Amino acid sequence: xxxxxxxxxxxxxxxxxxxxxxxxxxxxxxxxxxxxxxxxxxxxxxxxxxxxxxxxxxxxxxxxxxxxxxxxxxxxxxxxxxxxxxxxxxxxxxxxxxxxxxxxxxxxxxxxxxxxxxxxxxxxxxxxxxxxxxxxxxxxxxxxxxxxxxxxxxxxxxxxxxxxxxxxxxxxxxxxxxxxxxxxxxxxxxxxxxxxxxxxxxxxxxxxxxxxxxxxxxxxxxxxxxxxxxxxxxxxxxxxxxxxxxxxxxxxxxxxxxxxxxxxxxxxxxxxxxxxxxxxxxxxxxxxxxxxxxxxxxxxxxxxxxxxxxxxxxxxxxxxxxxxxxxxxxxxxxxxxxxxxxxxxxxxxxxxxxxxxxxx
Amino acid sequence: xxxxxxxxxxxxxxxxxxxxxxxxxxxxxxxxxxxxxxxxxxxxxxxxxxxxxxxxxxxxxxxxxxxxxxxxxxxxxxxxxxxxxxxxxxxxxxxxxxxxxxxxxxxxxxxxxxxxxxxxxxxxx
Ligand code: SF4
Ligand code: SF4
Numbered sequence: 001x002x003x004x005x006x007x008x009x010x011x012x013x014x015x016x017x018x019x020x021x022x023x024x025x026x027x028x029x030x031x032x033x034x035x036x037x038x039x040x041x042x043x044x045x046x047x048x049x050x051x052x053x054x055x056x057x058x059x060x061x062x063x064x065x066x067x068x069x070x071x072x073x074x075x076x077x078x079x080x081x082x083x084x085x086x087x088x089x090x091x092x093x094x095x096x097x098x099x100x101x102x103x104x105x106x107x108x109x110x111x112x113x114x115x116x117x118x119x120x121x122x123x124x125x126x127x128x129x130x131x132x133x134x135x136x137x138x139x140x141x142x143x144x145x146x147x148x149x150x151x152x153x154x155x156x157x158x159x160x161x162x163x164x165x166x167x168x169x170x171x172x173x174x175x176x177x178x179x180x181x182x183x184x185x186x187x188x189x190x191x192x193x194x195x196x197x198x199x200x201x202x203x204x205x206x207x208x209x210x211x212x213x214x215x216x217x218x219x220x221x222x223x224x225x226x227x228x229x230x231x232x233x234x235x236x237x238x239x240x241x242x243x244x245x246x247x248x249x250x251x252x253x254x255x256x257x258x259x260x261x262x263x264x265x266x267x268x269x270x271x272x273x274x275x276x277x278x279x280x281x282x283x284x285x286x287x288x289x290x291x292x293x294x295x296x297x298x299x300x301x302x303x304x305x306x307x308x309x310x311x312x313x314x315x316x317x318x319x320x321x322x323x324x325x326x327x328x329x330x331x332x333x334x335x336x337x338x339x340x341x342x343x344x345x346x347x348x349x350x351x352x353x354x355x356x357x358x359x360x
Numbered sequence: 361x362x363x364x365x366x367x368x369x370x371x372x373x374x375x376x377x378x379x380x381x382x383x384x385x386x387x388x389x390x391x392x393x394x395x396x397x398x399x400x401x402x403x404x405x406x407x408x409x410x411x412x413x414x415x416x417x418x419x420x421x422x423x424x425x426x427x428x429x430x431x432x433x434x435x436x437x438x439x440x441x442x443x444x445x446x447x448x449x450x451x452x453x454x455x456x457x458x459x460x461x462x463x464x465x466x467x468x469x470x471x472x473x474x475x476x477x478x479x480x481x482x483x484x485x
Binding site for chain 2: 052055056057058059060063123127130133137140141142143144145148150158159182183186190
């Protein structure tokens, strides 16, 4: 006779430093049902919009998530630029692409490390974080900080890259590519990794669509949806195809992310080679007019959504952020039932959860 | 599997990637936003930095001719530096030193006419 019980996962768990709480209803070693609970790190950042003016808010939204901070700033600035009818200089758009793609690479490498850690592959964790360090150096040299780089302002970017820096970036990015080639084999052609990921947590294409999965979770299930294809910033002038895998299991989600690292490297090369000259920002006068705007950007974890309502003053009336992890939690709840208890951390890590993002 | 063995062998032959801190220190990049400094010789206490700072960590007290700043609340965004009309603020590239207790940085402008700056006053917050 099988035994039923409830096992809590989190909010403190060794593999996931962030506080998500899942109540797992288990029958022997098998998960039958899952009840999620979030709300442990709610910081009320959306409400700060009433206290900080629109320019100060850039630095607040960047702190919604450390790992995709640049893209939060970019989404926010793009929203206000659209509302105020600003046309930002082409060079600023290309610089935004370079920083955004550097962020995507470091985010995926960070995920790869944590993912490897979730099934006890410590060596891979160290290797991928070692490579990530080169990206952090690139961010620090070009933007001034390692993680929260604060480069976006309404109307453009704050820092420029001169030719020697751009050349150095190309050089470093080739180094990263070389380092990655060894790492790729360790993930994709590895018996242990495959044993733990292939066929686990399968999310079919229909389910992914129905549950509104975004980012690599959706693309791993065969949905070719990448918001960069809408051509915001300078993506319209760059050549790329969304990375899609069909299987919908943990392994194909990993493959999507690893292929996306290569895609980002390629996008950075394209952006550097097509970099136009000129100004990096335009002057902004006055407050934004009364209005509403929606802005979406493809972050490393998927689609981030900003809704902004202005009141004609220097403060926003409402700021609403929906982050990719929030959109992917329903998909996670679909994947978990039926899996083994030991696979739960692996499945949770495969949506690349960012809980502080989700709760803001 | 072969990939793993190759990686193990390669890594055995390589030097460690970590540094023997604190003996070997990492160099800062030129543009790094490490910590904020204010040159009181130039500051005119206009208060712009206080107004633009997103974390509200600067206080400009014109009556007492004092510029105060809480380094532990500063998020090193550099907005104040960009907006300072007198270019008296600067972000140094060295990271802020760790401290065992919190303090505020208070800089006095002794006499406005002579524009002399007094030394750094640190007091517990
Ligand atoms: S903006 Fe510059 S000059 Fe004005 S108070 Fe601040 S530091 Fe002094
Ligand atoms: S660097 Fe930013 S947070 Fe720090 S004092 Fe200046 S404006 Fe404020």
